Amino acid sequence: MPDTLPVAQYLFKRLRQLGVDSIFGVPGDYNLTLLDHVVPSGLKWVGNCNELNAGYAADGYSRIKGLGAVVTTFGVGELSAVNAIAGAYAERAPVVHIVGTPPRASQESRAKIHHTFNDGDYRRFDAMQEHVTVGQARLHHQRTATSAIDEILVQCLVHGRPVRIAIPVDMVGVTVSAAGLAGGIQIPLAVQQPHEDAVLGSVVERMYCSKKPMILVDGETRVLDVVEEVHQLIRCTGWPTFTSGFGKGLVDETLPNVYGVCSHLQKPFLELCDLVLVLGPHFSNTNTYNYLLRPQDEKSILFGAEGPDSIQVLNDVHQDLPVKHFLQQLVQRLDASKVPAHQHDLVHPAVEIKALPDISPMDPVTQTAGFWKRLSPFFRPGDIILAETGTPGYGANEFILPPHSRLFKPVTWLSIGYMLPAALGASHAQRDLVARNKCHSLSNPRTILFIGDGSFQMTVQELSTIIHQRLNVIVFLINNDGYTIERCIHGRNQAYNDVARWQYLKAPEFFNADRDGEHRAHTWQIRTWADFDLVLKDPYLIDGKGLRMVEVVMERFDAPDVLLGLLQAQIQREKVHI
């Protein structure tokens, strides 16, 4: 390690230490010299087609690897990415947004230059990005640059939310001390608080005296970094366990007491429970079936109720108790013999799937006849599965996931177009994990995307990056002729819910995928159950490399039950109005 190095390399090497192996972004004239330092710092550069997609990709990467990064240019680039950064903020994905900014002299003299509003005001974009980031650093000073970088990265990791680092062109090469790199970043450890013991005691007591307890694993469990501790809790209690949509994929669904997503169908069971342990709660309307699944405070213990250091026991919120540390104490303290069992008659989803009725091979594939449920056998350990907002997002609740798999589902931000670039990012993370030998000994795990036609059109160009990076990605394109989710909500026959009809399976050719060799792109079309069976057994699909794309043609108003309920309500409203 040299004694000094350029600021840019300090930043990039720090990211590498923290597990970032690939970085996303788009070049622009205020970040070109910055990009010169990416590869020399040991990172891989992944150029995206546009900045929104780059932001989404970094988000996807971070949800798999624990940290992601994206580089854009001042103004035009960073604003194009802002919606992705906002989504990462809303759903707690730790993304470092690095923005190449104009030289300090231009900023200080208020020069009227391009990528500004020609008014000398250089702080507007800082101000806008503050709303979507948990911390901001402007690297304008040589002596404070490295400490500013370290501090902001800690913020990013502790809160699991995006930060923005603005680096002026003329700071990129400024020499700084490399000393800080030797030690790695210290994430502040939990400090034992005087009230911790009492809170622990009350949680244990509450657990011991419950009669009908359950566990609900929600999605902020990921960023609390307590997936392992939660599994210990699930195993040690044996209590019936559900996930929210956001939490799905964080828990091993092959465990006998894990029952999949807690949907409106479980409402009666939930009502009967007298204690609900909620891990990483995220109680938005879309993640709780319109609050239907939010347990009453009086019978809940929330781990991470108001951020990563808070525990809510019944109505009391206890702050300054880092959840990971708290859970470790809790699992240690629990006496298995005192943990009550909960007698119930829940049926494990795996049993339900075996009981699916037969279907006629020549019938069209429909969601109502079990398209989503019947996909489960296709998944295998290590798969990353992404289901875009729309019918796939609801459908994915019905998947039964194998161990070591992960799922991305719409949660709260619900920005359609997110999932395709997120699949690019997640797949890169998957590949980087394999390279670091941290992927459960799997050598070539798959990333599988389910996406509707409307969403696909939003960010389609990133398929090109998936192709040219030779990633192992399977795309199921649900072609149901427009925004079916919106048709269910309102305007079922309105033209504004239509999208142009594309020849979707021509995409690999347009984006110039290999036409031969092992990364040759393969495409299929599914219309009937016979097609479904045939395609899902095709070894090129199952074990191929590079992009594989399956167009599933479905009827406009075919959707999961929840959406069909909205559609029926809409039809009822129309009748009233007539």
Place this chain on the structure above:
Amino acid sequence: MPDTLPVAQYLFKRLRQLGVDSIFGVPGDYNLTLLDHVVPSGLKWVGNCNELNAGYAADGYSRIKGLGAVVTTFGVGELSAVNAIAGAYAERAPVVHIVGTPPRASQESRAKIHHTFNDGDYRRFDAMQEHVTVGQARLHHQRTATSAIDEILVQCLVHGRPVRIAIPVDMVGVTVSAAGLAGGIQIPLAVQQPHEDAVLGSVVERMYCSKKPMILVDGETRVLDVVEEVHQLIRCTGWPTFTSGFGKGLVDETLPNVYGVCSHLQKPFLELCDLVLVLGPHFSNTNTYNYLLRPQDEKSILFGAEGPDSIQVLNDVHQDLPVKHFLQQLVQRLDASKVPAHQHDLVHPAVEIKALPDISPMDPVTQTAGFWKRLSPFFRPGDIILAETGTPGYGANEFILPPHSRLFKPVTWLSIGYMLPAALGASHAQRDLVARNKCHSLSNPRTILFIGDGSFQMTVQELSTIIHQRLNVIVFLINNDGYTIERCIHGRNQAYNDVARWQYLKAPEFFNADRDGEHRAHTWQIRTWADFDLVLKDPYLIDGKGLRMVEVVMERFDAPDVLLGLLQAQIQREKVHI
């Protein structure tokens, strides 16, 4: 006209009165009921593939028709569009950004719902959008809704900058009085100011006593709405007239005293002038060849120096003098016999083009051998020509434009990816003008886009909208294998300046263009000057309908002179470092 109507229709009908015939956007669950009112209000709905593209399209529309509008949904939609709105702010395009927001009750109760940060804070997006809009209206109150709409539209028109109108779902159908619609919106007229006469006098005096005067038409002339007055000034003085890059296309270049874009080559001439009348100045670095063309204050008169109501004479800025009114007075007051003539030896660009050297038909087409100059005969009256940031943006300076044509060039915001959706918007505006019989008796004028491969990839999906709206658009895709403009600036051989190679001419097939009939898409490829001659004479290209696409294959480092200068400087720097 009914006595009352829903708020949404008041808004849309008002837009229609102001010349908006087509409105762009993307549906989302907080704007669906709003969209129900688009067609009943007499507007055409143009659904885009994503919100950034929709914003760009509305910007393009507004620059042709004087006002544009885009509809997005709360949070995800509006943030995706924010970079387009920022560009409209920077370059003064009056765009009305209408955002469908959650019901008032959700907002007031701070409900944790989707498209928020799950924290009950509903004002963040308002705060972010304030930075990129000249006015904001939140339509939360029935009694003030119509006056708020009217006021905000006046702001938009007077300043030529975007405004944001947020309309909660439950306000869409609220009944309001239609009375205001009867009168139309009154843009405040100029009020005679006591100092106007003195300022007019000093301007006239300065003009009479100049020896070497010139006129520089800059781009804010468009939004000052003084194109007609400027032509009177050009004709009545006979003075040598140039445009900036931003101003190009606003002035009839067939006039004998109009000499095209004032580039660095005109610096010596500019130096010799003792008076420069600048109309609609916009002195950013990129619009002035790095301030080279910004005339000294001591010899300038700036019309619109600091907004639409300011006149700068030498060093003094006079406020509250609306430029349009001032120019009308000025032209009236000028005594042609007292206006001095300026003897000079400028050569009209039309003469230069005729003197272009012969080229060998089998030579590859290059920018250095006059690709841009040689295109001029292809253009015809009424064409809208768009040249994207990159080599086309510089190349377009060399076009000689026919009367009634318009040009979009990179100015200050320089957000690559803008021009393709802007072409969609401009072409729609062109079609709407024809329908209103306001397009100089032209029946089917063309929109012609020049765009590099890197920019094309950014927003490619909007080609689908161009195709399916059957717009008369010609795309020249400059395929020079990556970000050539960035290669010229820095990192000429760096991988981050590469883009994936696509089969660009497969785009119409992928996007499902007609394969027969009058709107069948046509494609061509140009590699040599022989191809160039053949393709540009093809009647399908010249007079076809629908999308025509020409791929022009060029060498990586082929660029206009200005960029080649940067490239040479880069090579020199590298030598010094070795």
